[in-house]
Amino acid sequence: MHYLYLMAAVLAETIGTSALQASQQFSRLIPSVIVVLAYGTSFFLLSLTLRTMPVGIVYAIWSGLGIVLISVIGFLVFGQRIDAPAIAGMGLILAGILVIHLFSASSGH
Secondary structure, rough: HHHHHHHHHHHHHHHHHHHHHHOOOOOOOHHHHHHHHHHHHHHHHHHOOOOOOOOHHHHHHHHHHHHHHOOOOOOOOOOOOHHHHHHHHHHHHHHHHHHHHHHOOHOOO
């Protein structure tokens, strides 16, 4: 169940960060409200995950997946370009998440 909470937290954070871009520095009301609600939801779900997993592992997975998802959304929705070194770096982030999940006794699986 803790991984479900964590994935939902990543999704909420991704929505919040996407809305942050759309809020145009909090000058648009609806996206600004979405930012606050999505981040609040994400942190609540993170707190549930922390009941069974260490904070360092939770944060590594949450932030790493968030980086990758936001980069994809930035590319697809906002037309932001990603160069080869950035793609390689995100690949390394994903590899790190896989190592934690598959091999670390600290990940709580």
